[in-house]
Amino acid sequence: KGLDEHKALLYASWCCYVCCIGCGSSPVSTSPSFDTKCFCCFQKCRQDTDTSTDGCCSCVHTCICATLACQLPPRIGHPYCKVCNVECCRGMRIRRSGPRKVRDAAHDAMHRFDAILEMIVPCSCCCASCGVIPSFLEVCNNRLTCCCCENVCGGMMSSCEEESLQFGWFGCFLTCYKLYGQCKLPFLCQESPVLAFCGRKVCHRK
Numbered sequence: 001k002g003l004d005e006h007k008a009l010l011y012a013s014w015c016c017y018v019c020c021i022g023c024g025s026s027p028v029s030t031s032p033s034f035d036t037k038c039f040c041c042f043q044k045c046r047q048d049t050d051t052s053t054d055g056c057c058s059c060v061h062t063c064i065c066a067t068l069a070c071q072l073p074p075r076i077g078h079p080y081c082k083v084c085n086v087e088c089c090r091g092m093r094i095r096r097s098g099p100r101k102v103r104d105a106a107h108d109a110m111h112r113f114d115a116i117l118e119m120i121v122p123c124s125c126c127c128a129s130c131g132v133i134p135s136f137l138e139v140c141n142n143r144l145t146c147c148c149c150e151n152v153c154g155g156m157m158s159s160c161e162e163e164s165l166q167f168g169w170f171g172c173f174l175t176c177y178k179l180y181g182q183c184k185l186p187f188l189c190q191e192s193p194v195l196a197f198c199g200r201k202v203c204h205r206k
Contacts, residue, residue: 002030005173006166008180009191013199020171021183022196030175039158039169048150055145062141066132067116074127078117082124 003011003026014024033046058071081088117124119131141154158169171184184192195202 002175003028003180005035005182005184006191008173008175008182009193012180014193014196014201015198017193017196019194020185020187020192022193023179023181024196024199025178026180027178029177030180032177033175034172035174036172037156037168037170040155041153042156043151043153045149045151047148048145056147058143058145060143062137064139065135065137066130067119067137068128068130069116070128072127075114078129079124080126082117082121082129084123085121 008024008026011028012024012026014022016022017024031047033044035045036043055071055073055075058069060067060069062068079087079089116129116131119133121129121131123130139155142152144151156167158164165186165188168184169186171182173184174181187194193201
């Protein structure tokens with residue numbers, strides 16, 4: 001799985017790192033990814049390892065109490081058409097030719113696209129569906145997948161709590177196999193190299 005941001009700060013060999021920003025490398029290889037955060041929002045780009053359930057391309061957008069989703073090819077078992085929460089052509093479901101892969105039932109049940117059908121559905125047709133629920137879901141969240149790429153963006157609330165400080169208020173983290181780049185504010189002295197050049201850290205912590 002490689003190194004996440006916290007492990008990279010501790011174990012990567014930093015070519016240059018000053019205060020809160022730097023770049024380096026590690027013998028440990030990590031799949032290409034790019035994470036950014038800016039006070040009230042975040043974005044994560046990485047490889048999609050769940051193409052068996054996400055299809056070739058998919059999009060799920062949630063705002064306040066509504067969710068819109070689209071997936072190609074259409075998900076197996078979904079109704080062809082549903083209008084005003086009433087399923088048309090009852091009993092007819094989307095099927096595909098060829099053997100169907102066996103998947104984790106618990107994961108399938110919690111899939112975002114499937115969850116829409118448990119909401120009030122104004123309209124659903126083949127590969128696209130929209131649903132609403134009489135309660136607050138989240139301010140805004142968007143997830144896009146295309147072939148082997150995944151992009152997730154949404155809102156976050158920066159604060160002075162420990163969890164928020166660990167995540168950071170502003171910054172980015174880049175991985176490309178054995179190369180790493182990182183920037184984060186505020187930075188935590190107990191995990192940040194603070195000052196490092198050519199793989200040597202000025203401060204060594206136990």
